[in-house]
Amino acid sequence: MEEKQYVTEWANENLGLTLKITKMVHEEQSPFQHIQIADTLQYGRILILDGVFQTSVKDEWTYHEMISHVPLMMHPHPERVLIIGGGDGGVAREVCRHDCVKQVDLCDIDGRVIALSQEYFPTISKVLNNPPAKLHVHVGDGIAFAKQVKDFYDVIIIDCSDPIGPGEGLFTRDFYRSAFSALREDGLIVQQTESPIVQQQTVHDVFEAMNDVFTIVRMYYSHVPIYPACMHSFMLASKKYDPLTADIRKDMPQPMKYYNPGIQKSCFVLPNFVKELLYKGIKSF
Numbered sequence: 001m002e003e004k005q006y007v008t009e010w011a012n013e014n015l016g017l018t019l020k021i022t023k024m025v026h027e028e029q030s031p032f033q034h035i036q037i038a039d040t041l042q043y044g045r046i047l048i049l050d051g052v053f054q055t056s057v058k059d060e061w062t063y064h065e066m067i068s069h070v071p072l073m074m075h076p077h078p079e080r081v082l083i084i085g086g087g088d089g090g091v092a093r094e095v096c097r098h099d100c101v102k103q104v105d106l107c108d109i110d111g112r113v114i115a116l117s118q119e120y121f122p123t124i125s126k127v128l129n130n131p132p133a134k135l136h137v138h139v140g141d142g143i144a145f146a147k148q149v150k151d152f153y154d155v156i157i158i159d160c161s162d163p164i165g166p167g168e169g170l171f172t173r174d175f176y177r178s179a180f181s182a183l184r185e186d187g188l189i190v191q192q193t194e195s196p197i198v199q200q201q202t203v204h205d206v207f208e209a210m211n212d213v214f215t216i217v218r219m220y221y222s223h224v225p226i227y228p229a230c231m232h233s234f235m236l237a238s239k240k241y242d243p244l245t246a247d248i249r250k251d252m253p254q255p256m257k258y259y260n261p262g263i264q265k266s267c268f269v270l271p272n273f274v275k276e277l278l279y280k281g282i283k284s285f
């Protein structure tokens with residue numbers, strides 16, 4: 001039978017992104033989600049969970065650099081980092097590049113994503129294949145993991161899938177309260193929080209939920225080609241440091257393909273339609 005020639009992620013019933021593929025490399029139903037790995041002509045190999053494009057070999061750095069280095073470069077001494085989700089290893093790879101980071105805990109609910117990333121995405125998962133002593137990989141629910149820690153982490157990075165299936169609980173006030181307690185007194189969290197163009201309700205709701213728990217909540221964004229409408233939001237919530245005024249540490253890992261000290265500040269400068277969405281709940285799309 002002829003191989004399926006395309007994969008499509010439907011952001012909603014009216015909008016999809018289609019990629020031409022040369023091969024569906026692997027496909028399985030794990031206890032948590034449907035996992036697909038395909039070779040695409042445009043972006044190389046891609047990881048798809050429950051039909052949602054997660055990361056690709058060609059564009060992964062646009063996301064992994066921005067979700068990792070923006071929080072780490074504004075914290076004066078990020079020694080202990082928790083990554084929730086991140087089973088593909090891309091965020092762990094970036095976090096481990098910071099010499100000041102002494103402990104990295106990664107907690108992904110699905111061991112199959114970790115194992116398949118190690119096998120099929122060696123450039124993204126490389127620190128999982130050859131973990132430095134400071135990296136500890138846990139397989140479990142990040143919600144439960146965060147609940148059992150108090151006053152411990154400097155930075156928590158929620159590199160989760162979308163607010164469907166196992167990831168849904170990571171977008172709630174309850175979880176943000178657990179994350180708040182798991183942080184040290186000057187800690188901060190960052191979460192991937194979908195598209196401010198195609199998933200406007202989610203972005204608005206997360207901003208409101210985080211503001212109910214943290215005093216400083218700022219959205220920033222990056223351009224991620226495989227995500228709907230390319231513009232992708234991250235929400236940073238902090239106990240002490242405000243990203244708009246915080247100093248940037250000098251010891252930036254090199255080289256970078258996306259992140260730079262100028263982007264550390266400019267990524268928080270938001271278009272008016274995004275400010276209207278966050279502060280007034282006005283949707284433009």
Ligand code: SAM
Binds near residue numbers: 054087109159160192
């Ligand atoms: N959007 C990200 C990217 O571009 O790299 C995807 C990162 S990773 C593939 C998303 C991970 O979140 C998945 O491996 C999934 O198993 C994990 N996940 C979802 N819900 C979780 C939970 N409650 N606790 C821990 N991990 C979870």
